[in-house]
Amino acid sequence: MQGILTKLIGGFFFVADSEKNIYKCSIRGRIQETIYPGDYVEINKEELTIEDFYPRKNLLKRPKIANVDQVIIMHSLKKPEFKASLLDRFLLLVESSGFEPLIVINKIELADDDYKSQFEDYKKAGYQLHFISVKEELNFEPLLKKLDKKVNVLTGPSGVGKSSFLNKIIKDADLKTASVSKKLKKGVHTTRMVELLSLENKGWIADTPGFSSMSKIDLEIEAENLSWYFPEIAQFNNSCRFNGCSHIHEPGCKVKEKIESGEISKKRYDNYKEIYSELKEKEIRY
Numbered sequence: 001m002q003g004i005l006t007k008l009i010g011g012f013f014f015v016a017d018s019e020k021n022i023y024k025c026s027i028r029g030r031i032q033e034t035i036y037p038g039d040y041v042e043i044n045k046e047e048l049t050i051e052d053f054y055p056r057k058n059l060l061k062r063p064k065i066a067n068v069d070q071v072i073i074m075h076s077l078k079k080p081e082f083k084a085s086l087l088d089r090f091l092l093l094v095e096s097s098g099f100e101p102l103i104v105i106n107k108i109e110l111a112d113d114d115y116k117s118q119f120e121d122y123k124k125a126g127y128q129l130h131f132i133s134v135k136e137e138l139n140f141e142p143l144l145k146k147l148d149k150k151v152n153v154l155t156g157p158s159g160v161g162k163s164s165f166l167n168k169i170i171k172d173a174d175l176k177t178a179s180v181s182k183k184l185k186k187g188v189h190t191t192r193m194v195e196l197l198s199l200e201n202k203g204w205i206a207d208t209p210g211f212s213s214m215s216k217i218d219l220e221i222e223a224e225n226l227s228w229y230f231p232e233i234a235q236f237n238n239s240c241r242f243n244g245c246s247h248i249h250e251p252g253c254k255v256k257e258k259i260e261s262g263e264i265s266k267k268r269y270d271n272y273k274e275i276y277s278e279l280k281e282k283e284i285r286y
């Protein structure tokens with residue numbers, strides 16, 4: 001029977017079938033590969049052993065999760081205050097790793113009425129956006145629909161409401177308390193266990209350790225490739241006068257034209273320039 005590996009604890013592998021029944025399995029010696037939550041495995045239901053595993057379509061590096069369909073980038077409008085430059089870095093990290101991002105903005109009940117206008121740039125760039133309040137459970141339904149039948153990973157800066165969100169949406173009450181106590185223990189244990197948490201539908205979601213600043217994350221991107229990860233800029237990458245135009249100082253740059261006409265967001269472009277020079281600096285240093 002085929003199942004999906006949800007977590008590994010004390011040498012045991014927890015595998016869910018399509019109905020989300022959990023089997024606590026051990027592994028056959030002949031499987032040499034390391035397997036991770038999200039991996040599809042073949043189990044023997046009688047022996048409770050993992051017999052084989054299936055090729056994976058991708059592997060998230062940190063934490064290690066296989067077959068990720070979507071990365072939810074959560075930010076908050078207030079507390080902490082929304083910062084576009086930080087969202088751009090999260091998007092960049094997700095895009096450059098080849099994953100599909102989904103932007104979720106939390107704590108909307110704290111905002112003024114016209115808060116959505118500051119996100120027009122992201123809509124125009126083609127990103128999916130959801131605006132929610134975990135506290136008041138606003139707009140959960142359309143978001144939860146988007147998580148159905150998928151392996152989702154939740155990321156975002158510290159304090160935006162990721163744990164609160166998980167505590168509200170995960171199915172199993174045990175998991176709920178588990179993730180609360182996990183939170184309390186944070187800082188005591190150096191490694192936090194990764195697991196796929198069961199959503200009420202057919203989806204799964206995994207938390208990632210929060211990070212307060214993106215500067216700690218090494219973007220493994222070359223400055224020359226940066227523009228490919230800004231979708232609204234990337235579409236003009238082959239339209240400039242010079243091949244491999246950086247869209248910064250070259251003449252005949254289509255991107256700069258589009259910024260002047262307002263078709264590409266100046267704010268996003270300014271962040272692009274800032275990150276570009278950071279990456280350049282790093283290249284010179286090494």
Ligand SMILES: Nc1nc2c(ncn2[C@@H]2O[C@H](COP(=O)(O)OP(=O)(O)OP(=O)(O)O)[C@@H](O)[C@H]2O)c(=O)[nH]1
Nearest residue numbers: 107133134135136157158159160161162163164210
């Ligand atoms: N006003 C308001 N506060 C919220 C909302 N969602 C979460 N919070 C609060 O925001 C604070 C941080 O929430 P957490 O869920 O711990 O945030 P986190 O993203 O998991 O943070 P890390 O674990 O540090 O990564 C808590 O005090 C929550 O009660 C919301 O929708 N509105």
Ligand SMILES: [Zn+2]
Nearest residue numbers: 240245247253
């Ligand atoms: Zn250009």
